[in-house]
């Protein structure tokens with residue numbers, strides 16, 4: 001039995017996700033919903049969680065004189081409520097403070113012993129802020145590409161991993177003063193010793209998108225350096241190594257292991273505590289990871305390297321779906337400059353399903369995408385309303401008007417060439433949609449779903465069943481029957497993206513719960529002719545054509561209100 005692990009990169013809990021961040025969590029939800037129909041609910045897990053350790057939260061807590069966990073408790077709950085409102089359903093949305101996670105990380109890292117070496121490292125300390133400056137807390141010029149705003153762990157421009165001591169002209173990110181460097185012992189994970197295995201895996205895994213493979217291979221060709229696993233911060237998972245009692249684990253090393261610990265936690269809660277192994281060690285497992293391209297290095301190098309070094313046969317990632325950047329009206333999202341829309345604001349502007357559709361239509365699968373309100377109005381009015389909504393309305397109205405709300409009978413002897421061609425086209429498009437979902441190309445799947453809707457609308461315009469019924473009720477019935485076939489396939493394939501609206505279409509068709517069906521059913525079975533179906537109920541509404549001009553004002557009004565409801569850490 002095929003098992004499917006769906007994972008989205010753990011969002012950092014100290015900021016409300018913006019559209020570009022929630023896109024990864026939404027993509028995972030879409031994938032998991034598809035996979036459940038295709039492979040069976042019990043064979044799919046969707047895991048993620050809050051990444052809650054790290055220096056920013058430690059500093060914030062110190063400033064407020066509270067425990068870091070009291071801040072992350074609230075923020076974690078708040079994020080979960082946002083994901084609920086977006087209809088994002090996880091099997092388990094865990095957190096890095098979970099006991100299961102902490103225990104798993106500590107025991108996992110202890111088993112990497114032969115790959116770990118202890119070395120002196122020069123690390124920056126700010127004598128003004130009185131804090132060690134790990135990772136994002138030190139900035140400077142990238143020694144590889146010259147980018148002036150590189151961080152201590154990674155350069156945002158060229159994506160390479162960095163060390164604080166390799167930055168040119170380093171500065172404390174809090175006070176901008178030059179740090180002093182002191183020596184301390186750190187525990188390093190020796191990436192170079194798995195270099196060959198990694199290269200082989202990257203070259204032989206055909207499911208990796210090109211951007212992931214090329215980027216990761218180019219880093220390997222430059223030679224991988226040991227990465228330090230430990231940090232001198234207090235807020236984090238205590239390092240399990242002997243003599244490292246004062247240290248904590250670098251957030252990325254532990255958060256990546258969260259995919260496994262969250263699976264363990266999920267099945268333990270289900271009372272089926274060994275079942276996670278059939279996903280992580282089974283011979284027939286597919287895994288999908290949803291993330292932004294800035295996280296490629298962690299998922300295509302660090303995570304597989306750790307899994308390889310564990311000496312156990314963990315399944316390595318198959319599909320690393322790393323998207324390019326999403327821009328907002330041509331600019332990068334920026335909290336301080338208030339550029340963008342945040343995930344708790346969005347549902348107050350438009351219904352969540354509109355957002356799900358908009359984000360998947362704007363998913364940057366091959367190149368950066370630019371979210372604009374002008375384009376959003378077009379997508380909602382012409383694609384969601386005209387292509388999809390109208391098709392359902394037209395067909396159900398015809399069934400009501402000419403067939404007394406009963407599904408017509410298919411008279412095979414009365415099919416003409418157009419009818420036959422359309423009937424052949426349905427499974428063809430469905431196959432394309434299935435392939436898109438299999439490859440985690442969700443935007444492409446949405447295009448093929450729209451092709452299906454347009455096929456239906458074009459077919460009705462061509463055949464005009466309201467005219468032909470005057471001459472032949474059988475022929476008109478055939479056209480309507482075929483149009484109903486299209487709607488059924490469209491609703492099922494749209495379900496991962498628009499779960500509620502697709503269910504409404506199923507309800508109108510009298511078909512019951514979508515989740516009870518199998519992905520292949522919609523093309524393998526006939527319609528129950530003679531069965532009564534429901535009347536059409538409106539699915540979507542059009543936006544006013546100048547909505548794009550009014551939205552900023554609307555946004556500034558709701559923004560104040562939303563901000564008062566955010567927990568302390570997220571204000």
Ligand SMILES: [Zn+2]
Nearest residue numbers: 142145155158
């Ligand atoms: Zn760089």
Ligand SMILES: [Zn+2]
Nearest residue numbers: 126129172175
């Ligand atoms: Zn400082």
